[in-house]
Amino acid sequence: MLHTVNKSPFERNALESCLRLAKKGSAIILFEDGVYGAMAGTAKSDMVASRTGDYEFYVLGPDLAARGIAEDQIIGGVKVVDYGGFVDLAADKGTVQSWL
């Protein structure tokens, strides 16, 4: 399965709930305001950093760029993809579930 998260972990619990209910081995893509969850060095970084062994994490590059986040500010193990990469994940990983 592919889980999508589009909310900042500082504002909503979408990422927290996704990490509680996504089956291990699933792919998770952070996009829109969700990309803040992929940043290293924040008070919320551990949410993703501590689970890179359980899930494949992806973040949408155009949303990072729009928010002034450089790729070297991203948590290790999180892969940056473009919209085409997002489509590939949706095609390859099975059912898509959105956490809003």
Add this chain to the structure above:
Amino acid sequence: MAFEFDTEGVKKTFTFLNRKAPYGTIYALEVLETVLITAAFEQHANIVFIDDGVYQIKKGQDTKAVNMKNFLPTYGIIEMEKDDADEDEDIDMVWRIIVEKESMEARGLTEDDFKVGVEVLSSAELAEVLDQSDVVIGG
């Protein structure tokens, strides 16, 4: 142009994920409308309540003084659809109404607080149900 889909004989499991509290936003109401339509297609459905969504089915809602439609009775219709599907052997349709235990307990609720009969599943059990879904709506 209306695209013609070939859906003859297609059977899928739809999961309707309710994560938002009622009334503060419209999300709860419009998901309900989608659930009811799904019955007409005789598809399998999981109606799942997690996070603040568990407040949607809390008993005793009275919306008269806030000028909004009380949609608690609609969950009764969903429960009837589920019971019909369970009882009628000619209908190949399994509906489940599920509440996540962790969300319920975190909000100080028990099964007795709900207007409809629910299955209470742990996060790990619910994760399996979600993973087996073909289409997820709501969230």
Add this chain to the structure above:
Amino acid sequence: MKFALLVNEGPFTHQASDSAYLFAKAAIEKGHEVPRVFFYYDGVNNANKLSEPQADDRNLVKLWGALAKDHEVDLVVCVAAGMRRGIKDDILAEGFRISGLGQLIEAGLGTDRLVMFGD
């Protein structure tokens, strides 16, 4: 592969409609099909032809229309959600049509993936 999209927000409050549009465009560029996009909740505002964004802003209503025309994307506005918000035939932009929620379930059944964009 066939993708159906569900768009639950309008073009001027949330990023959801833009994300959905860019996803649809990328999918088509990769050789996939997007036979239907279903607009629900405030997403019905994507179909308002009276919408006039400022000159330096994108016009998503027209972009959807062009995508529909060039790639046979069926843009369906939910009748109940639309009526509540005043989105009726006389203000419906080119490329969109109004129909029932059953079209969403049908799209879920008739495609390989349903991808939802909202708030």
